[in-house]
Amino acid sequence: MPRHVPLPIRQTIWNRFQDGQDVRTIAKDLDLSLRTVRRLFQRFRSENADPLATSYDRCGVATPKPIETLVQAVLELRREHPTWGAGLIRVMLRRNGLDGPLPATRTLQRWLLRADLAPAPPGRRPSSDTLRAARPHEVWQMDAAELVPLQTGQRVCWLRIVDECSGAVLWTEVFPPGPLEPGLARVDPGSTPPGLRPLGPTRSDPGRQWDAVGFGAGRPADGPRTVAGRDRGRYRLQPSGNPPGQWGG
Structure with a gap:
């Protein structure tokens, strides 16, 4: 953006323009660039209004006018909650079910500043002194x-x-649980591999199933005896001695 030409110099250029002086002479006498003087000459010839009036409204990028209902909602939240900042107000607008895109936090700050509602007054909640755990499994x-x-x-x-x-x-x-964790399987387990006989359903009567050692035999009258062994050979087990006492099974 070119540098602003002060109003007294603009007035001098306007007077010399009316007297018929050329661009090069005016630029040399006032120590200005030829481009600046030419731009002012073009404005003097094209504008019917005051040629010396400023045009600051043309500077910068034109921004769309905000929705008035949205602006009022932001200002109302600040008036109801003076300690809320622009960031929290933006979060609450979305939580209240506002549809459409929301302006940036900086935009909300400008709205609050124009309404003399910014910044939020001091007096934040005191922060608690939290200490990090010094030993494992403490926290x-x-x-x-x-x-x-x-x-x-x-x-x-x-x-x-x-x-x-x-x-x-x-x-x-x-x-949900992974493939190797408790829960329903995600895929069918498939058929039984070749050579392996399926177990099939269980029977109500175990039938040929072996009983546990000592189950149903009761305790011998003269104390415990050998429960397994061979009649001959070095692996024969000796009869067990009488323990002080046993719990009934």
């Missing part, structure tokens, strides 16, 4: 994430517990 932090999209398009949630002192992850639970 655990819990972090939750909800509906995080994966590359496959599935959305998952997780809950994680982290030790504040060491930063170690102590426990993580992902929802």
